[in-house]
Amino acid sequence: MSDTRITPENAQQLVQKAFPDVPHSHVDITEIPTKGSFCYSQTIRTYILSLSTSPDSPSSHITFLTICTSEDSNSPYPPNTLPVFAHLISLIRSQTPVPLSPPVLDTSLTVLPHPYLLSPPEEIQLSSIITLSSARQQKLLSPEQEAVVDFGLGQLLAQLHSQVQNDWFGRALGPDTTPAEPSYSWQETFTSLLESLLSHLQSPSFSQAIQSQIPFNELRLYLGRAIAFYLFDDVEVPSLVWFTGSEDDIYIFKPTASTNPSDLPTIAAFLPSLTHAIWGDPLLETFFLPSKGKGGELPSAVMEGYREGGGEILQAFPRQKTKRLWYNVFLALLVLIERSAFDEEDERRGWALETLKDSALQLKDAPCY
Numbered sequence: 504m505s506d507t508r509i510t511p512e513n514a515q516q517l518v519q520k521a522f523p524d525v526p527h528s529h530v531d532i533t534e535i536p537t538k539g540s541f542c543y544s545q546t547i548r549t550y551i552l553s554l555s556t557s558p559d560s561p562s563s564h565i566t567f568l569t570i571c572t573s574e575d576s577n578s579p580y581p582p583n584t585l586p587v588f589a590h591l592i593s594l595i596r597s598q599t600p601v602p603l604s605p606p607v608l609d610t611s612l613t614v615l616p617h618p619y620l621l622s623p624p625e626e627i628q629l630s631s632i633i634t635l636s637s638a639r640q641q642k643l644l645s646p647e648q649e650a651v652v653d654f655g656l657g658q659l660l661a662q663l664h665s666q667v668q669n670d671w672f673g674r675a676l677g678p679d680t681t682p683a684e685p686s687y688s689w690q691e692t693f694t695s696l697l698e699s700l701l702s703h704l705q706s707p708s709f710s711q712a713i714q715s716q717i718p719f720n721e722l723r724l725y726l727g728r729a730i731a732f733y734l735f736d737d738v739e740v741p742s743l744v745w746f747t748g749s750e751d752d753i754y755i756f757k758p759t760a761s762t763n764p765s766d767l768p769t770i771a772a773f774l775p776s777l778t779h780a781i782w783g784d785p786l787l788e789t790f791f792l793p794s795k796g797k798g799g800e801l802p803s804a805v806m807e808g809y810r811e812g813g814g815e816i817l818q819a820f821p822r823q824k825t826k827r828l829w830y831n832v833f834l835a836l837l838v839l840i841e842r843s844a845f846d847e848e849d850e851r852r853g854w855a856l857e858t859l860k861d862s863a864l865q866l867k868d869a870p871c872y
Contacts, residue, residue, distance in 0.1 A: 527554035606621055838851050
């Protein structure tokens with residue numbers, strides 16, 4: 504991988520180039536640790552730039568910088584390119600009220616040796632925000648506040664899925680671009696992608712230590728049954744699915760000691776982490792990972808907001824719980840491929856292997872009709 508280090512001088516240059524009217528002369532750089540996020544990719548790096556008028560002044564604005572270090576990938580599901588990021592953000596902005604700022608895409612390689620995406624500066628201090636996942640881990644939100652956040656998140660996902668749609672299924676492409684052979688069947692699209700991930704993980708280039716822990720034979724057997732029953736053929740309209748977006752990609756304003764527990768938490772920003780976004784089945788969203796110990800039921804507050812926001816009922820029948828199990832498998836396989844260079848103690852890699860084992864056990868007797 505090429506050098507991805509960014510100096511303060513680099514950061515200042517790219518801010519001045521993209522936003523020449525922004526009166527800030529000092530930039531601090533913070534790399535966002537995506538290693539533990541579902542959206543992690545070996546070739547995408549994301550930073551927060553804190554802007555101030557001098558090194559001694561507190562920052563008054565932030566901007567998000569996303570860099571693509573390479574478009575070469577041996578993955579059967581390579582990350583979306585930054586031009587695709589920019590195109591999808593434009594679609595979301597024009598067709599939904601989801602609060603995403605219009606980024607500047609620079610592929611000139613004049614400031615950095617990599618293409619990058621830079622969001623407009625927002626009047627936010629870095630110290631005042633926290634990811635939703637960290638806020639939960641640190642127990643900064645009351646149960647009522649968590650429910651409000653989840654409800655609002657469900658509404659935003661419903662707007663995304665119902666208002667940003669496509670003519671064909673599959674990996675996202677740039678503007679005015681269609682595949683050579685468009686797919687109009689979600690079952691064909693999804694099972695082809697799933698099979699490509701399974702085959703990639705079975706290739707000689709992959710660790711035998713990982714391969715020995717994946718129930719390949721069982722998964723292929725159960726997949727054949729799912730295909731025979733047309734399990735995935737109930738999706739008629741291709742929706743834009745964030746897919747690997749998660750609570751790691753959503754920033755809220757930190758509650759303070761003086762914050763009233765009844766005050767509603769506010770979403771401050773979304774990371775432009777459309778790394779694996781796809782035109783497909785809304786149920787594929789990682790936000791819809793079933794709650795542990797609840798029999799495969801989707802997160803309740805999120806789903807309430809989803810229905811209120813105009814989203815369809817995603818699990819009306821037992822077969823749709825089976826479909827969600829396959830989406831768990833798909834996510835776990837992608838996590839393993841993106842983390843192929845990580846050590847065995849990596850938390851997400853451990854989650855993926857455990858998910859594959861648990862899903863295979865549940866798929867054995869899961870209904871497909």
